[in-house]
Amino acid sequence: MLTKASCIITLDDDLMVERIIGSATGKRTRNFSKVEDLMQSAHEIDPIAFFVDINLGSENGLIAMPTIRKRWPHCPILVITSNSATESIRAALTAGADDFICKPLQPVEVMARLQLRLEDVAHKSSKEILEIADVQLDTVRRCLRGENGQVFISPIECTLLATLIFAKETLVEKEALKVRCWGEFKVTDNALHRKLHAVRQALKDVSNQVIIQTKYGVGFSIEKLPERVAA
Amino acid sequence: MNIQVFPAEHFDQKRLTDLNKLPGDLVFQLMQIFVETTPEIFSQLESALKSHSDESVWRSAHALKSSCLNIGAAKLAQICLKIEELGKASEMQATNSFLPLLRSEFSVVLNLFQSQLKNRT
Numbered sequence: 001m002l003t004k005a006s007c008i009i010t011l012d013d014d015l016m017v018e019r020i021i022g023s024a025t026g027k028r029t030r031n032f033s034k035v036e037d038l039m040q041s042a043h044e045i046d047p048i049a050f051f052v053d054i055n056l057g058s059e060n061g062l063i064a065m066p067t068i069r070k071r072w073p074h075c076p077i078l079v080i081t082s083n084s085a086t087e088s089i090r091a092a093l094t095a096g097a098d099d100f101i102c103k104p105l106q107p108v109e110v111m112a113r114l115q116l117r118l119e120d121v122a123h124k125s126s127k128e129i130l131e132i133a134d135v136q137l138d139t140v141r142r143c144l145r146g147e148n149g150q151v152f153i154s155p156i157e158c159t160l161l162a163t164l165i166f167a168k169e170t171l172v173e174k175e176a177l178k179v180r181c182w183g184e185f186k187v188t189d190n191a192l193h194r195k196l197h198a199v200r201q202a203l204k205d206v207s208n209q210v211i212i213q214t215k216y217g218v219g220f221s222i223e224k225l226p227e228r229v230a231a
Numbered sequence: 232m233n234i235q236v237f238p239a240e241h242f243d244q245k246r247l248t249d250l251n252k253l254p255g256d257l258v259f260q261l262m263q264i265f266v267e268t269t270p271e272i273f274s275q276l277e278s279a280l281k282s283h284s285d286e287s288v289w290r291s292a293h294a295l296k297s298s299c300l301n302i303g304a305a306k307l308a309q310i311c312l313k314i315e316e317l318g319k320a321s322e323m324q325a326t327n328s329f330l331p332l333l334r335s336e337f338s339v340v341l342n343l344f345q346s347q348l349k350n351r352t
Contacts, residue, residue, distance in 0.1 A: 016301040104300035
């Protein structure tokens with residue numbers, strides 16, 4: 001089995017940023033200067049967090065946000081901005097970043113902000129009960145409850161559903177779901193679809209309020225259905 | 232590393248002191264990256280200034296400024312910031328007036344870093 005090295009990913013055309021972050025955090029780092037380069041190597045990295053420069057050469061680094069979020073839905077993204085102007089920070093957070101940090105990077109601040117974001121992820125991951133609309137997923141007992149009853153689901157179905165609920169109605173890429181559920185084992189799209197079918201059925205058994213949407217060829221999201229108006 | 236070799240007139244000594252507190256030889260690594268990468272950015276900036284290409288001017292000035300701020304080359308960063316602001320305002324005549332100052336300050340910083348790296352080896 002291929003072992004991927006956990007590392008902090010920097011997306012920046014300035015190599016100094018990677019060195020400063022690596023030195024400040026004491027963690028392994030890997031730098032990419034283009035989003036395409038990052039995605040080409042996506043299968044060989046296990047990111048701890050992302051630091052993305054808002055000024056990525058002639059591009060706006062924020063264009064990378066949806067791509068990163070889809071591939072690694074749980075990974076903290078910190079945007080590096082040249083100034084603390086409200087507009088720039090708002091743009092970063094709206095685009096999907098978890099936090100921002102201003103240039104020049106202060107080592108103490110890098111460590112503090114990273115620590116906060118990692119603790120946030122750990123806190124969310126440690127939650128036993130995940131919720132969306134009337135549906136509750138008990139990840140310890142693998143029990144799914146809703147207004148219409150409760151069912152028990154398999155470990156892989158539980159991981160799959162937890163990943164979708166955790167992504168909060170944003171799209172999770174097909175490949176990302178496979179990695180979450182089966183790790184490095186190669187599985188077919190059919191295997192994923194069979195599990196999705198089972199999860200959809202389980203959801204249907206317990207609730208009328210949520211649905212798993214498919215974006216063909218891209219990924220999946222769990223969404224709340226609009227409330228029905230009483231006739 | 233002795234931070235006193237970087238004159239306060241040109242460098243942000245607090246920045247260098249902070250970097251120097253980190254494990255490893257970070258300041259040397261950053262100097263090495265500066266020496267290897269910024270001459271090309273500097274050339275792009277010089278060419279853009281000569282050809283009055285305002286967008287290239289502010290983008291190159293911005294890139295050079297970021298590298299300078301990272302390594303604490305404060306005076307050069309200030310010059311770059313001024314050029315970046317004037318470039319964004321398309322005030323190309325004013326940006327050109329900074330070229331001699333930019334050249335001399337870049338030379339001071341580059342030479343000092345090169346000598347530090349040479350003395351180390």
